[in-house]
Structure formats: structure tokens, C-alpha cells
Amino acid sequence: MKPHKAELLLLLVTMFWGSSYLFMKMGLNTLGEFNLIALRFGLAFIAAGVIFYKRLRNVNAGTLKYGAVLGFLLLAVFTCITYGLKTTTTSNAGFLVALTVIFVPMIEVLVFRKRSQLQQLFGSLLAITGIGLTLNSSLHMQPGDLLCILAALFYAVHILVTGKAVKSCDTLNLGMVQLGFTGGFAWILSAVWETPALPSSVPGWIAILALGILCSACGFILQPIAQKYTSPTRTGLIFSLEPVFAAFFGYWFAGEQLSVQGYAGAALVLLGILASELLGKANIKKEHFSCPHDYEA
Template identity: 55%
Template sequence: MKSLKADLMILLVTMTWGSSYLFMKVGLETVSSFALVALRFGIAFLVCAAVFFKQFRSIHLVTLKYGFILGFLLFAVSALVILGLKTTSASHAGFLASLTVIFIPILSIVLFRDRLNYRLIISSLVAMTGIGLLTLNNQLTINSGDLLCALAALLYAFHIIVTGMAAKFANTLQLGILQLGFAGSFGVLFALIFEKPQLPSTQESWIAVLVLSIVCSAFGYIVQSIAQKYTTPTHTGLIFSLEPVFAALFAYLFMNELLPLKGYIGAILILTGVFLAEIKIKRTHRVNVLKKKVMKCTELSQ
């Protein structure tokens, strides 16, 4: 598979994830929050397990353990977004979710004592300014739904870091599918404890749930795992950062969601911060290559 084709597949996945905020909004019209999580990831797990059933003839305990941890984090992220969508817009949720890119290096500094660099400082300040413009109202208070979506972005950063750790010891395909099953199970458990579980009662809600499960989750995870083998992490990260753009586009086309002028300025600043955080890998790589070439030329001249 060529890199361009892989990038297009990643772009398609990004579009489906951008649309997920719209379908979560629609699903919430007749389905409770935790029940929606249970249906989304439960159906996605069944689809993925059916496609890759041969891979589940033997599962190592380490893979099962990490699948449980990642499943809980995935459940928490999805539940927070869904709860947040009750009081915020799909556009806001999409842009706030992109903050994961900013949170990952910050958590790496806190947890693993990684180096603090100027690009991270600048990208964080730009993104935080954007958040203020996007979410603060005239009374300088933030909507509770926006806070929940920002917290979801933080937890998803944890999810990505733990996934990176787990990939060193566990079967990654089994891990990706098992986390869907555990996330769905946690959804069932919380729905039974805190809600009165019910199935979608309208055709629109059923369509939303099935698209969330089969297209946004099962299809997305399967295609992502295939395509990422044939493209670079930098390309993947930059394409994924377009998710909030698609979220805002779908929200405008199908729900007539519009942001005020300061909201669009804030959204642009958030995306700018995300891009600054993403491109540092590529720039660093170029600098290192340049340094090596200079050192080589110096050695030859001597």
C-alpha cells in the first residue's frame, strides 16, 4: 500500500470520528448516556471479534490486563463526551477533544520527566487562549459540558500513553478489540447502576447507534490499525488533528450549529496550537539530520 493511499484511509477515519459527535447528539435523544456507551462499544466489539475471530484462539494474560485498563479509560472518555454533549454543542466537543495532542507531551513531562521545550509552551498558550475564546461566556464562566469534554481529552491522552506502554508487551490487535469489549461492559454496568437502560425508540436513534458502532468504532479502529503501518506518525497525527474541523462541518450541515465570531477565532487558535504540537517531531527530525550532515562535512574537511 502506498503512503498516499494510507493517508487517505486515515483521512476517512478522521471524517467518521468527526461525525461521531453528531451521531452521539442524535442517539442521546432517546437513549441514556451510559446505555449509549454500552451499545456503541458492545456492537463494535462483536463486529471486530467476528472479523478477527481467528486471532482470539489464545489470549495472553498481559493483553487481557491492559485491555481491561484501556477499556475503562475508553469508557470514561466516551461517557464524559456524551455527558458533555447534553450541555454543549458538537462543534465545541470536537475542538476540545483535539486538546489531547497538547496534553500528551504535558503528561509525558509530569510522568516521565521528559524535557520541556519552547514549542510545547507556545502551542499550549495558543491552545489555551483558543479555549478561552471558544468556551468562556460574557460572565467569564465555562459551560459544564465544555469542562467534561476537556477532561475527556485529558483522559484520552492517558489512554494513548498507556496504549504505547501496552504495545511493548501485548498483542496490539487483540488489545484494540478487547478494549472495545471492556468499554461496552463498563457501559452496561454503569447503565444498570445509574440509569434505566432502554433501547433506541426511533429509527433516527437506531441509525445513530449503528453508525457510531459499526462505522465510527469498528470500521475506524480496523482501518486505522491497517493504514498506520504504511504512513508516518507525523502524517497520522496531523490528519487526526482535522477531526474537530469535520465535527464542526457535520454539525453545521445537519444541525445548523453556528459559532459566534470569537468562537471561530478560538477554534482556529486551538487548531494552530495542535498543529504546532504535532509538527515538532518533523522539525526536530530535520534539525537532527542537518546536524549529522554538518558534523560529517566537518569530519571530511579535517
């Protein structure tokens, strides 16, 4: 798969995840936090397993190991988000979780000692500035805000671990296995701390089906498949569009509207992605033409 096709798939995944805040709010009206996560990822694993059961039978120990780690990280991400949504707004949650775009290159530089490319840092800076402008009001730090920042940190680690795992694992099996572990971990916590139950209303069922099939089954299976053909930093940058899609779905389905400042922020996010793309290609061409000795006999 070519990088631009992989990044289009990641864009589709981001669109699904942008709608998830609306569906999570709907689901939390009748379900507990761990119960919601368990139903979401359990349904996703069952749906994917039914379709790809022949492939799933060939899962090896390495995929199970990485799947368990990724499943734990996803559980941490969505536990922080679902509890965070109790004491913060959807706009704040979308902005703060999108800090993943900053945490990915930061972890790569500080932990893995990897040198980050200038165009990626520039694109990330534009994108995170744009995300800030899409807020409808100023940020007021609440406990939920801190949880969403922690979710962004876990998300960044998830992206980096996925980037390592796809080098040695079957990407489709990896995507399915992590869903199963996330759902299983959440069911255990729900049984201990809550009373597991099915949705008791039509909006609750709509939320679970959308979260399970679109946001989880499609999203977390397509992510490792596509991420194999692009970099973790570029993945995090594309994921920065999540709050923009959240605003789009809010406009169409909840009657919410962005201010002029909000539309300016959305434009900056897009500009950040384009800057990373175009400057990256320009840098590759510059390096290519600055080394003529490579073609000498």
C-alpha cells in the same frame, strides 16, 4: 508501515470521530448515556469479532490486561463527553476534548520526565490556538465544559497507555479487546443506573450503527495499529483536527457554517500539523549532517 501512512490512518480515524458528536446528539434523544456507550462499543466489538474471530482466539493475558485498562479509560472518556453534552454546546465540547493535544506532551514531561521537542510544542500551540478560533461563540464554563476537559485528560492518558501497549501486544487484538471491555463496563453501569433498551427510532438506529461501526470498530482498531508507527505527541496533534471535521459535518448535514474566524482557526490547526511535520524533518536532517564523524573509519 511507514510513519506517514500511519498518520494518514490516524487522520481517517479523526474524521470518523469528528462525526461522532452529531451521532451522539442523535442517540441521546432516545437512549441513556451508559446505554448509548454500551450499544456503541458492544456493536463495535461484535462486528470486529465476527470479521477477525480467528485472530481473537489468540489473545494472551498481556493483551487482556492492557485491553481492560484501555477499556476503562475509554469508558471514562465517553461518560464525561455524553454527560457533558447535556450542559454544553457541540462547539465547546469539540474544543475542550481537543485539549488532548496539550495534555499528551504535558503528561509526558511532568509524569514521564520526557523531553518534548520544540517543534512539537510549537505545532501544538498553533493547533490549540486554531481550535479556539473555530468556536462560534465565546466559552462560558458550565458543568459540561468541566466534564469535557476531564474527558480530554482521560483521552491523553489513553493515548499514552496505548503507545506503551502496542510495543508488546498484537495491535489488532488490542483494539478489539478494548472495545469489548468498554462495552461490558458500560452494560454493567447501564443495568445498575438505567433501563437498557434498543433504539426506538430510525435516527437512533442510524446513530448507533454509525457510532458502533465507523467511530468505534474502525476508529479504535485502526488507532493502535497506526499508533505503533508514530509518537503519542504526533497522535495527539493529529487528533486536534477532530473539531475541524466536526464543523465540516455540521456544515454538510446540519446546515451549520463557520465564520471567517472559524475558517482562520481551521487553517491554524492545519498549519500546526504541518509545522510539526516540516520542522521535525528539518531537525532530523540537521542532526544527520552535523555528525560527519559517524561515517569516519
